[in-house]
Amino acid sequence: xxxxxxxxxxxxxxxxxxxWTCPFCSLLCDGFRVxxxxxxxxxxxxxxSKAVQGLADFGPATASxxxxxxxxxxxxxxxxxxxxxRLAACRMPLFxxxxxxxxxxxxxxRLANATGAILDHARGDALMHALRALQDRGQVFSTLAEIRNxxxxxxxxxxxxxxxxxxxxxxCAPVDDAGFARRTVFVGVDAPAGLxxxxxxxxxxxxxxxxxAMLAALVDGRRVPGADTALADLAQALRAARYCVVVWEPGRxxxxxxxIAEALLxxxxxxxxxxxxxxxxxxxxxxxxxxxxxxTWLSGLPLRTRVGPLGLDHDPLQxxxxxxxxxxxxxxxxxxxxxxxxxxxxxxxxxxxVLGHPRLASACAGEGTVFFPVATPGINSAGHLFRADxxxxxxxxxxxxxxxxxxxxxxxxxxxxxxxxxxxTEGQP
Ligand code: SF4
Numbered sequence: 001x002x003x004x005x006x007x008x009x010x011x012x013x014x015x016x017x018x019x020w021t022c023p024f025c026s027l028l029c030d031g032f033r034v035x036x037x038x039x040x041x042x043x044x045x046x047x048x049s050k051a052v053q054g055l056a057d058f059g060p061a062t063a064s065x066x067x068x069x070x071x072x073x074x075x076x077x078x079x080x081x082x083x084x085x086r087l088a089a090c091r092m093p094l095f096x097x098x099x100x101x102x103x104x105x106x107x108x109x110r111l112a113n114a115t116g117a118i119l120d121h122a123r124g125d126a127l128m129h130a131l132r133a134l135q136d137r138g139q140v141f142s143t144l145a146e147i148r149n150x151x152x153x154x155x156x157x158x159x160x161x162x163x164x165x166x167x168x169x170x171x172c173a174p175v176d177d178a179g180f181a182r183r184t185v186f187v188g189v190d191a192p193a194g195l196x197x198x199x200x201x202x203x204x205x206x207x208x209x210x211x212x213a214m215l216a217a218l219v220d221g222r223r224v225p226g227a228d229t230a231l232a233d234l235a236q237a238l239r240a241a242r243y244c245v246v247v248w249e250p251g252r253x254x255x256x257x258x259x260i261a262e263a264l265l266x267x268x269x270x271x272x273x274x275x276x277x278x279x280x281x282x283x284x285x286x287x288x289x290x291x292x293x294x295x296t297w298l299s300g301l302p303l304r305t306r307v308g309p310l311g312l313d314h315d316p317l318q319x320x321x322x323x324x325x326x327x328x329x330x331x332x333x334x335x336x337x338x339x340x341x342x343x344x345x346x347x348x349x350x351x352x353x354v355l356g357h358p359r360l361a362s363a364c365a366g367e368g369t370v371f372f373p374v375a376t377p378g379i380n381s382a383g384h385l386f387r388a389d390x391x392x393x394x395x396x397x398x399x400x401x402x403x404x405x406x407x408x409x410x411x412x413x414x415x416x417x418x419x420x421x422x423x424x425t426e427g428q429p
Contacts, residue, residue, distance in 0.1 A: 116308030142278030
């Protein structure tokens with residue numbers, strides 16, 4: 001039993017883990033408890049729908065999960081041999097999904113280097129919106145703590161925040177003796193119910209591109225004939241705020257959303273000439289923040305990069321998973337989805353190697369697929385993840401041991417066997 005987990009039920013049916021770090025979105029809330037019962041896991045202290053749904057994926061059945069090849073259950077050794085055979089035969093593999101923790105991503109990077117693989121995350125499209133703005137203009141980030149301690153104005157653009165990050169407003173609610181009143185404004189979306197402080201919503205005409213462009217011009221003090229009066233008032237409030245934070249969610253932006261991201265950054269930079277302002281990006285779930293951070297520190301380049309013996313090649317458009325699969329530009333898909341059942345591997349005629357949550361087994365039962373059930377960081381293995389604001393890496397503790405290998409375990413075993421196989425057949429690893 002983990003040292004922080006204590007049996008508390010006289011029947012021995014319930015263990016309680018206090019201060020559990022939740023892996024189901026990039027806020028990584030770490031103040032709730034989880035009860036480990038015989039039938040599954042139960043969240044205590046929050047009604048977060050994402051965490052409740054995430055925990056519901058873990059019943060007692062995971063203990064009997066087995067690897068499979070072409071839908072037939074096999075031993076781990078047989079699955080590793082089958083997967084290595086496919087890796088050795090491919091010339092241009094794609095490592096997609098990448099929903100894993102720091103250790104898993106480090107090992108996947110090594111395996112990618114050995115095979116010349118392209119790395120892209122299941123949420124790569126959302127990442128590219130934010131990344132493009134970062135590459136072109138830089139960034140001015142706020143952290144959760146800064147919002148909590150300083151932000152008298154929070155402006156959510158095109159997101160209600162709580163739809164995909166249910167605890168966001170509780171995480172950054174002002175402290176009791178903050179000394180300021182918080183105003184929260186929602187642009188282009190309905191405000192969620194029950195929010196503390198002054199709340200307003202604006203429904204500008206046109207789409208989000210139009211609204212953000214107009215707001216940027218108004219914040220800059222430019223004359224905008226026929227400007228939306230609500231946006232003009234918001235621009236005035238942004239300039240008058242002591243510390244304002246612009247919150248946006250890359251995953252909700254339409255195609256070409258990088259244009260909106262750049263305009264938002266321009267607003268923040270413009271405000272910082274006369275007051276304090278920052279941006280908070282609601283993204284990075286399913287290990288996206290972690291996969292990108294690890295890839296960047298190991299290679300110097302972000303995701304959508306091909307790594308291998310011939311060097312590095314980054315292409316944010318061509319190396320998108322959907323485009324690569326649709327164009328038959330790769331000859332193998334290795335898919336990683338360790339946090340739950342929400343990211344099944346894309347269907348494709350290519351050979352697939354899947355490192356996934358045990359309940360993805362049925363989605364991986366077709367011909368040509370090698371499936372490894374793996375542990376979930378923060379549930380049945382320990383691990384580390386980057387938080388949404390990118391300033392901390394939080395440790396994840398194990399709630400229960402289902403005897404499953406981690407993504408890092410499988411990737412490391414594949415790399416070792418691949419090296420041995422090459423040594424035997426080609427005389428070099
Ligand atoms: S907001 Fe995110 S990290 Fe917090 S409890 Fe919900 S799913 Fe978990």
